[in-house]
Amino acid sequence: MPELSVAVFGTDNDQRAVLQVLVDGTSVARTVCSNASLPLAANDPVIRRTQGFLPDVILVDIAADTTTAALRAIELLHQELPDAAVFAIGSMTHPQLIVNAMRAGAREYIERPTTTTDLLEAFVRLTSTRRKPGREGSRGKVFTIINAKGGSGATTVAVNLALALQSVHHSTALVDLAPLGHCALHLNLKPSFTVSDAISNLHRLDSSLLDSFMSRHDGGLQVLAGSTVPALVEPSASDFARLFDTMVGVFHYIVVDASSRLDSATRLVSNLAEKVLLVAHADVASLWSAGRVAQYMGESGSRDRFALVLNRYRKVAGFNESETEAAIGAPVLWRIPNQYFAVSAAIDRGVPVIQQGNSEIARSIIGLAHYLTKDDLDVKRTAWSLFKTV
Numbered sequence: 001m002p003e004l005s006v007a008v009f010g011t012d013n014d015q016r017a018v019l020q021v022l023v024d025g026t027s028v029a030r031t032v033c034s035n036a037s038l039p040l041a042a043n044d045p046v047i048r049r050t051q052g053f054l055p056d057v058i059l060v061d062i063a064a065d066t067t068t069a070a071l072r073a074i075e076l077l078h079q080e081l082p083d084a085a086v087f088a089i090g091s092m093t094h095p096q097l098i099v100n101a102m103r104a105g106a107r108e109y110i111e112r113p114t115t116t117t118d119l120l121e122a123f124v125r126l127t128s129t130r131r132k133p134g135r136e137g138s139r140g141k142v143f144t145i146i147n148a149k150g151g152s153g154a155t156t157v158a159v160n161l162a163l164a165l166q167s168v169h170h171s172t173a174l175v176d177l178a179p180l181g182h183c184a185l186h187l188n189l190k191p192s193f194t195v196s197d198a199i200s201n202l203h204r205l206d207s208s209l210l211d212s213f214m215s216r217h218d219g220g221l222q223v224l225a226g227s228t229v230p231a232l233v234e235p236s237a238s239d240f241a242r243l244f245d246t247m248v249g250v251f252h253y254i255v256v257d258a259s260s261r262l263d264s265a266t267r268l269v270s271n272l273a274e275k276v277l278l279v280a281h282a283d284v285a286s287l288w289s290a291g292r293v294a295q296y297m298g299e300s301g302s303r304d305r306f307a308l309v310l311n312r313y314r315k316v317a318g319f320n321e322s323e324t325e326a327a328i329g330a331p332v333l334w335r336i337p338n339q340y341f342a343v344s345a346a347i348d349r350g351v352p353v354i355q356q357g358n359s360e361i362a363r364s365i366i367g368l369a370h371y372l373t374k375d376d377l378d379v380k381r382t383a384w385s386l387f388k389t390v
């Protein structure tokens, strides 16, 4: 992720100082200027000065006693610096203020008092929308896989999807972020390093060091294995932002197995993702959990990227798919058949189903990989028919 330049506006000196510390604390952004005076007109010198800094983001603090002036400032800054994204910082207790700030041109409205995580998530949202195809086509796409409930099949989907993508594109990584990683077991790998090693070496992480932390599976899939012990000190969301920034520069596709990890790291990776696949079973408890997970994860803005994958799917009388989609707020993207013996034997042997010939479940996951990459021009050119031999 390129470092974002941030201009801060606010009449309250203490609040501006706090915002500067928070911005710099995200480690993906840097404060380039801090202004106590709010612009009053388009020709206000503070606007010209700010233009000179070429900010990517402008934070405007809306203090209780200067709301009108702050809203006017948002409008002017949005108009005079059209390439910068204006983020308003203000109280959440006045819905009309939020609406007015957005109408004036704020792209985000962030709660005051603010945290580094709030800002980081907003910065990541901004960069990930700017990276949509066509803007920075060379950066990799992330697919995040979360389960609605423990044991729904997130790891099975992540491992097989990553293998399917690798066999076509040859530049795929699987990152295991699960609380206790199982990907290496599914692939019969014995990793020497894990995600924790990559995170503790972020200060010098480049593509070759990253490569040395990854384990290579037979067909070339690169795996950044998960922790084998619960982490004593959880890395911060900005650590993960930096890790994934390096990864999207190296790999074309990155499949993340988050399994049942529901924290700021998964939220961050969901914000970075092209799609977040929520793996659920078509039963009441699983779908209820899917709704809760989608709501929690979607709070940070990634909700429109969520899609349901119904695993172990079979037709159940009375199961209404459109009602389910409406209740959860995410479409059913894929249905994966229930093949317990094939899947559990595959896990026991460490040879994923997709590598074991032409089963119904292998075809289903290949279809999912195909669907997820159908708009990628370079993938269209390569032969998806390769998979027919799987």
Ligand SMILES: Nc1ncnc2c1ncn2[C@@H]1O[C@H](COP(=O)(O)OP(=O)(O)OP(=O)(O)O)[C@@H](O)[C@H]1O
Residues within 6 Å of the ligand: 147, 149, 150, 151, 152, 153, 154, 155, 156, 157, 178, 182, 259, 260, 311, 312, 313, 336, 337, 338, 339, 340, 341, 343, 344, 347, 361
């Ligand atoms: N399509 C399927 N058909 C039948 N059984 C399946 C299928 N997918 C997964 N399973 C079974 O469900 C179990 C859990 O799968 P998996 O480990 O992939 O789930 P998970 O969501 O990653 O679980 P965890 O909460 O442990 O991370 C496995 O033992 C596997 O045998």
Ligand SMILES: [Mg+2]
Residues within 6 Å of the ligand: 154, 155, 156, 178, 182, 259, 260
């Ligand atoms: Mg798992």
